[in-house]
Amino acid sequence: MSNPTSSAWQWQETDNGNYLTCQLLKDWQHGFFSSHFQGKPPEILVNHLNPKASTYRLKQIHSDIVHYTDKVDVLKQETDLVQGDGIITEKPLQSVWAASADCTPVLIADRGTGKVTAIHSGWRGTASNIVPKAIQLLKSQGSKEENLLFALGPAIDGKVYQVDKLVAIKVLKTIITGDLEDDLILEKAYQFTNKPILPDTEKDKVKLNVTQVINLQIQGQNIPIDNISIAPYCTYQTPEYFFSYRRTKEKNVQWSGIVSS
Incomplete structure (x- = not known):
């Protein structure tokens, strides 16, 4: 099991609040933003990562639907927000985002191609294998298993779910x-x-513990265990930093994003 120490995850301080980064993804601009950034959409949050990056997010529906950014560009001509729960980049300087409250945000980076992926995986998405499906899509586009890095962000812990x-x-x-x-x-x-x-x-x-199921799903796709890092924070038990729907029954979210290189 991937069992990160606190040194594997760092808080980044800004004038607006703090966000988390994962040492495993140190070569990519990324962040798991806290509740301090309430009300700020990815189009604003991207300025903390790279102001030059374009922004992609979806209307999340607890599905197994994963889109490429080019497909999102096409579908956006017909609707404001495309439905789905995962986005894979196809070009440099594209930021992809996932919103969560207790569900697991998964950021993936490919150190071979520079592509990145953002996934929202609650129990429904996990039951429909959204993360393994994203891995298969990445591999179909030339990604190699040993090059894929996974950061599983703050989510509700199994002890309280x-x-x-x-x-x-x-x-x-x-x-x-x-x-x-x-x-x-x-x-x-x-x-x-x-x-x-x-x-x-x-x-x-x-x-x-949905996050640990996702961890096992990833390992089941022949991903090395050292390529997976899990945030040491529970959204339910850390009210000073994270929203939790299970805790408050309020529909607030925090955003997680990563920029392709």
Whole structure:
């Protein structure tokens, strides 16, 4: 399991507030912006990364839809915001963005091509394998597994994310293969060292760690474990820095973005 120390993630201070960066992505301008930047869209936030970069974001719908930036440019002629939950760059100086509150923002960089990707992956996107699908799309465009770097940003931790067992099973089926009974899927999941699920005191409930499921999905795509870093912050438990829908039931988001090189 990728288990980052605090040194793998750094807070960057600005006049507007603080945002996180990941050492693994040090060669790319990127940021996981905190709630300090409430109300500021990517078109403004990009100035903290690279004012010369163009900006791409989507109308997120908890899907497995991943777009290339050229496709977004075409579709934007028909609608203000294109629907989907992942964007892959095709040219230098393109910034791609994902919004999140408890879902996992995933930023991917390719040290071979310079391309980058931003993905919003909640439990629904994770259950539909949005991150592995993005990896396959990158590979179809010439990316090599050993060159792909993954930073999984602040999200709700499994210790505080209670879900129905049936929801957990949908998600776990992406990492536990075979025609297994539901109880056996849960039993196998409890045996993983990185704890994708934890038991819950309430009947028919479990605690689900979506980020750790994504971590296992990425490893299942033959990505080296050292190419994955996970932010040591829980959105639910860090109210001074992050919005959490599960905590407040308010529809606030924080943005995560990265610029292609």
